[in-house]
Amino acid sequence: MIRRHLLGLAAAVALPGIALAQQQQPAPPAWAQGRPAEMASSPLAPHAPRLTVTPPDRIPVNSLRVPEGFQVELWAHGLPGARAMTRGPNGTVFVGTRGIGRVYAVRDNGQAREVSTLMSGLDQPSGVAVRDGALFIAAMHRVLRIDNVENNLQNPQPTDLTSAFGQAAEPHHGWKHIAFGPDGRLYIPRGVPCNICEVPEDRFALIESWNPDGSDRRIEARGVRNSVGFDFHPRTGQLWFSNHGRDWAGNNNPSDTLHVSLRRGENHGFPWCAGGFQDPAVEGRLCSEFPPPALILGPHVAPIGTHFYTGTAFPEQYRNALFVALRGSWNRAPLSGFEVIVVREGENGRLVRESFLTGFRDDANQRFSGRPAGLLTMPDGSLLVSDEDNGAIYRVSYRR
Amino acid sequence: MRGAMLPAAALLAAAFSFPAPAQDATRGAAVAEARQCQACHGPQGRSEIPEMPSLAGQQEDFVTMQLILFREGLRRVPAMTEAARGLTDTEAQDLAAYFSSLPSGPKPDRGSPDPALMARGGEVAASRNCNACHLPNFAGRANVPRVNHQREDYLLHTLTEYRDGVRVGADTQMNGLLYGLTDYDLRAVAHFLAHQE
Numbered sequence: 001m002i003r004r005h006l007l008g009l010a011a012a013v014a015l016p017g018i019a020l021a022q023q024q025q026p027a028p029p030a031w032a033q034g035r036p037a038e039m040a041s042s043p044l045a046p047h048a049p050r051l052t053v054t055p056p057d058r059i060p061v062n063s064l065r066v067p068e069g070f071q072v073e074l075w076a077h078g079l080p081g082a083r084a085m086t087r088g089p090n091g092t093v094f095v096g097t098r099g100i101g102r103v104y105a106v107r108d109n110g111q112a113r114e115v116s117t118l119m120s121g122l123d124q125p126s127g128v129a130v131r132d133g134a135l136f137i138a139a140m141h142r143v144l145r146i147d148n149v150e151n152n153l154q155n156p157q158p159t160d161l162t163s164a165f166g167q168a169a170e171p172h173h174g175w176k177h178i179a180f181g182p183d184g185r186l187y188i189p190r191g192v193p194c195n196i197c198e199v200p201e202d203r204f205a206l207i208e209s210w211n212p213d214g215s216d217r218r219i220e221a222r223g224v225r226n227s228v229g230f231d232f233h234p235r236t237g238q239l240w241f242s243n244h245g246r247d248w249a250g251n252n253n254p255s256d257t258l259h260v261s262l263r264r265g266e267n268h269g270f271p272w273c274a275g276g277f278q279d280p281a282v283e284g285r286l287c288s289e290f291p292p293p294a295l296i297l298g299p300h301v302a303p304i305g306t307h308f309y310t311g312t313a314f315p316e317q318y319r320n321a322l323f324v325a326l327r328g329s330w331n332r333a334p335l336s337g338f339e340v341i342v343v344r345e346g347e348n349g350r351l352v353r354e355s356f357l358t359g360f361r362d363d364a365n366q367r368f369s370g371r372p373a374g375l376l377t378m379p380d381g382s383l384l385v386s387d388e389d390n391g392a393i394y395r396v397s398y399r400r
Numbered sequence: 401m402r403g404a405m406l407p408a409a410a411l412l413a414a415a416f417s418f419p420a421p422a423q424d425a426t427r428g429a430a431v432a433e434a435r436q437c438q439a440c441h442g443p444q445g446r447s448e449i450p451e452m453p454s455l456a457g458q459q460e461d462f463v464t465m466q467l468i469l470f471r472e473g474l475r476r477v478p479a480m481t482e483a484a485r486g487l488t489d490t491e492a493q494d495l496a497a498y499f500s501s502l503p504s505g506p507k508p509d510r511g512s513p514d515p516a517l518m519a520r521g522g523e524v525a526a527s528r529n530c531n532a533c534h535l536p537n538f539a540g541r542a543n544v545p546r547v548n549h550q551r552e553d554y555l556l557h558t559l560t561e562y563r564d565g566v567r568v569g570a571d572t573q574m575n576g577l578l579y580g581l582t583d584y585d586l587r588a589v590a591h592f593l594a595h596q597e
Contacts, residue, residue, distance in 0.1 A: 004495035030576050040529070040532075045532065045533050045544070048465070049465075049570055051464070051465055051469075051541070052493060097464075100472060171568075365565075
């Protein structure tokens, strides 16, 4: 740390002209920060979110592929922006979104799914979690709780817990995935307000946890640029989380990553290191100082849902396997991701990765037909996969 | 490992070639008539009212998205909150198809460019990389709006709203981008963009 400060001081003393020029340079938009000069004319930009209903005949379920013995069907549609999913004790599936500002409730009447909008007009309410019959919703810097939610689907009365949870107001990477841990605490990540930058290490690049009432804040992991998917190992209870690497460092750098938190509060590398990539934009610490990721997921693949399969209907090798929904790249040519993968322990405890749900990405034409985002194991052992681009939920089941 | 590979490939090809667009400009013209869009946005989508945007030739995805944001109460403009009330997705998409199909053009009386404002506006636009998303001719693409041919007074109005955090889009890019610009810089950018072809 001292060395970093010294370096920074030396640079400021030796090169006042550059420091001044940088001060006068306007900030590029967050997604373009850190972009090298040679990429300044790149036409890459984040894909437009789709906020309208995709009619069922335009949802690409028939082109999706799963391993032999599995089948995939359209389970629900008409939920623009469908992202993270969680399930109430009486079977309601709650679905968070970003741009359209809604939280949906999906009821299965046995024949079909009934979709209703539970909340609307919220600022990117992507985090949803259920505890003791209450739905917790995390929007940009707000936390809401709807008690006894499944008996109040038509007239939800949220309690505003925002001040108790004290979330930073900076919007960039401020959208959340949330979940309750086996310790009964609510886990909420706090991404970085930039593409690449140095941040106060107890304020950004964190996964934190709280008591459900917002008391007793605790830092679970540091140096996490933007995690929007995590889960707890069904046997060990360990926190496994995915993380998004920075943009504009090239097509193949850095990789997005999967981590396991072995020591509470440990720093996982941001901003200096991501997936073994020593970031040239930030000096001071080396990749060797940080715990290596559990698995390299690939550049720009954008892991969202990160979910242990807890059912028993899938074959033996999928029990407690980790599914990861790769929403797909924008800052890369050609496209990467746009699939659900499964990560399992292979021989010698090494992690093995396989494609599980594919068919969203059209490599020949460099197009995509959907973006997998949220994952949820159902009581019957099927796996739900939300498609944020088509506002749809697919159901993957196994038939021997 | 992957069952049903061959039929899946055929279906994949089908899934990527959508038969016909869901949106319809002719239906959109009728919706525009019924909702009296032209009263403010101009008979051919070219506004004649100060601080009221022209929509002729506007990017289709952008118009759809803004209409949804108005309907959902996420972009708050009183006149549009009323105008977008109860709009269906299809109506929003039809309206977007209609307005994007109208030819854009400069405001007839936009006047001649002011050299000092053009110079400063060009500098600011270059330094904030406006051309990356809005493209070098500033005609926009998909969810990024056309800003050439737009009314200068509207551009200044909306740029000021973005800078001051009054307006947000589906994301926060424009807020971050305009942070810290002076009123004069915004005037210059608005003037510069309004004079792009």
